Amino acid sequence: MDDFEIDEELVRSLLHEQHPDLAGLGLHLAATGWSNELWRLGDKLAMRLPRRERASSELRNEQQWLPTLAPRFPLPVPTPMRIGEPSARFRWPWTVTAGVPGEPGDRAPISDGSHAADTLAGFLRALHLDAPAEVPVNPMRGVPLATLTHEFDKKVHAIASSGVATDVREIWDDAVSAPDWEGPPVWLHGDLHPANVVVSDRTLSGVIDFFWARWCLPEGLKGLVALVGTNGYAPAVPAPDEAGDASTPLNVEEPRYRGRAQFREA
Known part of the structure; x- marks a missing residue:
């Protein structure tokens, strides 16, 4: 069944x-x-x-x-x-x-992207803390990107005729070459994208559908960019290696974020 x-x-x-x-x-x-x-x-x-x-x-x-x-x-x-x-x-x-209460973020518009991004950043700062050893490790979420290369290759092959495969491959190769996270495991939502946040009164009002994971790389890029856009605005979402300084802005051009977004979208 x-x-x-x-x-x-x-x-x-x-x-x-x-x-x-x-x-x-x-x-x-x-x-x-x-x-x-x-x-x-x-x-x-x-x-x-x-x-x-x-x-x-x-x-x-x-x-x-x-x-x-x-x-x-x-x-x-x-x-x-x-x-x-x-x-x-x-x-x-x-x-x-x-x-x-509210509507999924892929169905409801957000009028103030900077407010929504700050709100989501506050949620991620509260979530991305050290996780206990007994929390299950998800084999596909939060793991080093290199472990997903075989799956990514299949995705790229499927879009080979689209004209964007070369650009997607370059972003992926850049991401895989970035240093691995060496800090302690942290909590992850595991499936953060517009359909898994809730919007009320044209701003972010909740988070749903946790796809539980603990491990190394933070979510953030796909949810933030797809939901509210960047427009030059970098909310303060710390990566685990920045957890000691929660005011450090997320660099949406950082290779690991771009690669993880490409894996999800390819």
């Missing part, structure tokens, strides 16, 4: 089965992603249900770690409020979370 179809009847039956006090609340589908579906539950709650096996393990990480981390964040996040366990109706775990 992969890429599983979820409908309102199934979702409400899971609530009746495990959290009957919530089963009478209003319910509607809010978003369908590659990994999870998000259902609004009443006015203040939401449900996250995985659509595939891989997503179920990430949801378990969220259930374990997000309640501990959430108080440090300057933005709302989908803190787990109730846990749904696998059952005969649905083989994977699921979560009832606090709602994060």
Whole structure:
């Protein structure tokens, strides 16, 4: 059972089965992603249900770690409020979370890019702190770029006829040649892009869909540039090797950031 179809009847039956006090609340589908579906539950709650096996393990990480981390964040996040366990109706775990009001950033415009960038920077400063050894290492997120070369080569081959493959390859080669991070592992969101931030009143108002990881290279470029643009503005997002000075601006031209963005977009 992969890429599983979820409908309102199934979702409400899971609530009746495990959290009957919530089963009478209003319910509607809010978003369908590659990994999870998000259902609004009443006015203040939401449900996250995985659509595939891989997503179920990430949801378990969220259930374990997000309640501990959430108080440090300057933005709302989908803190787990109730846990749904696998059952005969649905083989994977699921979560009832606090709602994060607003629209995904890929659907809602932002009018003040500098304010949104500063807000996101504050969130990343709160997140990019040393992570405990027991936090799982994600094999694709936050790892040295050189370990992803084989996957990148396949992506570049797929765009070979587009006319941009040479430029993309040059950016990648420059990024791979940059020094590896040698500091301690840090927390990462793992999938920071416009669809995984929330916008209200035309500014950033929340972060969702953590793709849990701990390791070396910080996220930031793809989320910041794709969401708010740069326009010469460099928000203060410290890389882990700059963590001792949180006022150090993110250099969006730094090879590792550009390479990671190219890997995601190729």
